[in-house]
Amino acid sequence: MSDSSLDVAHVCALAHFDLSPEEMARFQRELGPIVAYVNKLSELDLTGIEPTQYGQPVANVLREDVVEPSLDRETVLRNAPDASETEFRMPRIVE
Amino acid sequence: MKYLVNIGLETHVQLKTRTKMFCGCLLSTESEPNTNVCPVCLGLPGALPRANKEAVKFTVMSGLMLGCEIARHAEFARKNYFYPDMSKNYQISQSERPLCLGGSVEIHEGGVPSGAPKRVRINHIHLEEDAAKINHYARHSGVDYNRCGTPLMEIVGEPDLASPDEAMEYLQKLREILVYAGVSDCNLEDGNMRSDVNVSLRPEGSAKLGTKVEIKNMNTFKGIHAALEFEIARQTALLEAGGAVVQETRRWDGDLGETFSMRTKENAHDYRYFPEPDLLPVDLSEEQVEQWRKALPEAPEAKRARFQETLGLPAYDAGVLAAQKPLADFFEATLAAGAPAKLAANWIMGDLLRLLGAASLDVADLRTVTPASLAALLKLVDAKTVNGPTAKALLEEIFKKGGDPEAIVKERGLAQVADSGAIEALARQAIEANPKPAAEFRGGKAASLQFLVGQVMKLSKGKANPKLAAEALRKLLS
Ligand SMILES: [Zn+2]
Numbered sequence: 001m002s003d004s005s006l007d008v009a010h011v012c013a014l015a016h017f018d019l020s021p022e023e024m025a026r027f028q029r030e031l032g033p034i035v036a037y038v039n040k041l042s043e044l045d046l047t048g049i050e051p052t053q054y055g056q057p058v059a060n061v062l063r064e065d066v067v068e069p070s071l072d073r074e075t076v077l078r079n080a081p082d083a084s085e086t087e088f089r090m091p092r093i094v095e
Numbered sequence: 096m097k098y099l100v101n102i103g104l105e106t107h108v109q110l111k112t113r114t115k116m117f118c119g120c121l122l123s124t125e126s127e128p129n130t131n132v133c134p135v136c137l138g139l140p141g142a143l144p145r146a147n148k149e150a151v152k153f154t155v156m157s158g159l160m161l162g163c164e165i166a167r168h169a170e171f172a173r174k175n176y177f178y179p180d181m182s183k184n185y186q187i188s189q190s191e192r193p194l195c196l197g198g199s200v201e202i203h204e205g206g207v208p209s210g211a212p213k214r215v216r217i218n219h220i221h222l223e224e225d226a227a228k229i230n231h232y233a234r235h236s237g238v239d240y241n242r243c244g245t246p247l248m249e250i251v252g253e254p255d256l257a258s259p260d261e262a263m264e265y266l267q268k269l270r271e272i273l274v275y276a277g278v279s280d281c282n283l284e285d286g287n288m289r290s291d292v293n294v295s296l297r298p299e300g301s302a303k304l305g306t307k308v309e310i311k312n313m314n315t316f317k318g319i320h321a322a323l324e325f326e327i328a329r330q331t332a333l334l335e336a337g338g339a340v341v342q343e344t345r346r347w348d349g350d351l352g353e354t355f356s357m358r359t360k361e362n363a364h365d366y367r368y369f370p371e372p373d374l375l376p377v378d379l380s381e382e383q384v385e386q387w388r389k390a391l392p393e394a395p396e397a398k399r400a401r402f403q404e405t406l407g408l409p410a411y412d413a414g415v416l417a418a419q420k421p422l423a424d425f426f427e428a429t430l431a432a433g434a435p436a437k438l439a440a441n442w443i444m445g446d447l448l449r450l451l452g453a454a455s456l457d458v459a460d461l462r463t464v465t466p467a468s469l470a471a472l473l474k475l476v477d478a479k480t481v482n483g484p485t486a487k488a489l490l491e492e493i494f495k496k497g498g499d500p501e502a503i504v505k506e507r508g509l510a511q512v513a514d515s516g517a518i519e520a521l522a523r524q525a526i527e528a529n530p531k532p533a534a535e536f537r538g539g540k541a542a543s544l545q546f547l548v549g550q551v552m553k554l555s556k557g558k559a560n561p562k563l564a565a566e567a568l569r570k571l572l573s
Binding site for chain 1: 112113114118119120121127128129130131132133134137145146147148149150151168170175177179229230231232233234235236237238239240365367370372374375376377378
């Protein structure tokens with residue numbers, strides 16, 4: 001399958017990736033064979049076969065509604081590129 | 096040409112759990128920003144979500160109340176999008192396998208009580224997580240992740256609503272049911288209940304739905320009504336002028352009272368749903384669903400019918416008392432404490448609601464008057480131990496300070512004087528003191544009796560039974 005099944009520009013737009021035209025071309029070229037390899041699966045006749053989404057036949061791993069400690073705010077904001085005393089700070093978004 | 100309207104609502108409801116959907120962080124609107132956050136709801140690499148059982152239960156309970164089919168197998172999915180309100184760059188939601196399927200909300204045609212019953216279909220209900228709150232300042236925006244990860248139930252309605260009034264009734268009924276079920280406060284100011292609204296027009300006679308326009312994230316019923324009215328007028332004018340409606344998302348500006356096209360890539364969303372690999376499926380057993388079904392409160396419609404049929408209340412009374420669960424609970428507790436139904440209904444709907452209204456108090460927060468003390472008071476009224484005005488004054492006093500009506504009556508000797516000997520003595524006194532009205536009554540002036548009854552009441556300090564007083568006076572003056 002050709003690499004045309006992957007639109008790198010569209011994927012970058014969705015992911016807010018800002019790539020140069022050279023980078024776009026490179027990824028288009030490099031990712032093409034990977035997508036083509038995965039697409040080999042569709043050559044098989046899979047009618048009537050449920051997709052395997054989970055590795056193990058386990059279900060219902062649920063949590064009781066009990067409060068657990070949260071992080072303290074200083075720790076939370078420490079890694080942020082920019083923060084006020086109480087919030088993560090970012091360029092103003094116009095609604 | 097006449098156009099028919101189709102409105103569909105997708106309503107997001109915050110569930111009333113103690114903790115978030117996928118982590119144990121506390122849910123509270125009162126906390127300082129970014130204090131109820133952890134690696135899971137901050138989307139830190141390697142953090143693993145664990146689904147809240149109570150949120151699953153609340154969603155299933157809502158489904159049962161709305162007549163949905165409960166899925167025996169449900170799965171979570173990732174909805175991918177990039178925006179600062181979602182730290183992981185995806186929202187955990189449900190796509191192919193939601194928890195509840197089908198169901199409906201019963202309203203009246205035209206959204207008016209006199210309209211014929213109408214069933215508004217629900218497509219499905221799924222469970223997901225809410226996003227963070229973004230605050231906007233002069234030079235920057237700030238993100239508070241406290242709300243991020245709040246369990247959110249999305250009720251996806253079919254476009255069965257034919258007018259803004261029907262949409263209003265649908266939302267009110269939905270809210271009534273969910274508050275009843277105890278799964279959400281559905282507090283609109285706090286954004287507990289937000290709807291994405293879609294509306295389309297089609298020519299009369301055509302079965303095919305027209306092109307729909309969506310208005311997102313509306314949190315007041317009034318706003319939804321106004322936005323729908325505007326949008327229907329806009330689309331009608333457009334179609335009548337020979338134009339076509341463009342499928343798009345529009346924004347409602349409440350101040351201007353108009354919708355505006357959102358010229359963003361909003362319409363080009365591609366969420367790339369795929370199964371959430373970090374969460375296992377939810378398989379609900381028959382026993383589990385039955386156990387939750389048994390814990391369901393009676394639906395408001397059923398309660399209304401029962402109040403009418405088994406308690407003999409008029410439709411209006413049943414409607415008022417059943418509309419809010421706290422009021423219905425108070426009423427039923429008052430009956431359980433021994434008050435007669437009609438008397439309890441009258442006093443709760445009349446004096447008690449008036450006192451609550453004047454004090455801007457909700458019945459759920461009422462601590463002074465209890466079902467037990469109201470029942471005790473109404474038993475005194477029913478047994479004619481106290482007369483109407485005394486009972487009214489007593490209720491006002493208990494409303495202010497609390498207390499046991501029986502004890503107050505005994506302590507202050509407020510019991511109605513129903514002893515005919517004592518009343519006759521007072522009547523004689525009244526006649527002696529007022530010879531003129533007495534003579535007038537003898538002479539045929541019936542109105543003078545009322546004056547004399549008033550005098551007996553005065554002499555008894557309000558405690559005489561007015562009916563017995565009139566009888567005694569009649570006897571003495573005949
Ligand atoms: Zn958390």
